[in-house]
Amino acid sequence: MDSHIPTLLITTLLLSISPKPVLGGDPDILTDFIAPPNSPPPNATFFTFSGFRSLVAAPVPAKFQVVKATMEQFPALNGQSVSYAALLYPPASANPVHTHPRAAELLFLTQGELEVGFVDSANKLYTQTLQAGDMFVFPKGLVHFQYNADAQVPAFAVSAFGSAAAGTVSLPNALFNSTVDDTVLALSFKTDVATIQKIKAGLKG
Template identity: 70%
Template structure:
């Protein structure tokens, strides 16, 4: 398996090429200044630099599904810039469960491995694909989608670009079964019984 360093050799090219794409996907309000400075702080090169992805360089294969984000929360310089990134690491047999990004499309670039991806549109049509290293796939804004590494031996590494500094993530399993929606409402909605709903909720409860 290629080292993580070599796996990320595409990153510089990706950042440059997707900068243009993000202009077309941008969904955040336009700003009237070059950038939005922090209310209290110095604006220099450090403000425009994010070092949170350094942990990926030279590291070993992932042991669990991991998402490293560079959004407005982690990188305040993105405020008003209509762009953000995430790096997703999938060990064999792991999935990113169905979820949506309410404020942006997602442009996924598969750096290493293979990945099963799919989304469901507003007519309930399912679109799926098996991606190979070097492939890109777009998940339209706001639609439920998923990713799954079905390979039994090789991890998958993904870089995702968003046309918003804060695309937001709504996890469908967590939203439905790890909140306080009434069990009876869920049982009726899914045409099952309350006991089944309670089992689903128990499986999604935070581990002590």
């Protein structure tokens, strides 16, 4: 009997233990669209989203506001790997530091100016001042922000995402409005529990 394992068997074994490719976005679907279960066949209304109508001729909000068109608000997006958000920045307001774990964000500024930026995995900050008509991409999963530094003029932007449910993790909320122990937060930020509690109280105001 040959004491050597056949080459084909070795190749098969190696392929079976090789790392599988990781999906970088929403899974592909095998149909044109995904209709809601136990419902009649959809008509054109199913593919129409009117949630942005409230923004037309609306007054400038008192604080930063986002209106989303994701799979949650617009079920026809299920399986389409795309979603939108309308972003309204009153004067001197910010969209706090946050991440989108499942998609990159492509922001298009239609009115005003914005200071934008993100931090990469090497802890390098990239910032830019956008004018109306500019676009900026925030890479998938990276911490980023937008800030309207103008004390008089509001700003308006529309963002597109490469996922029907990009997700948003607001760092202030995730850290200070969660049940993470105050001592853990104090040690993480090299401060004391009293300071952490003061930050938490400020976020609730």
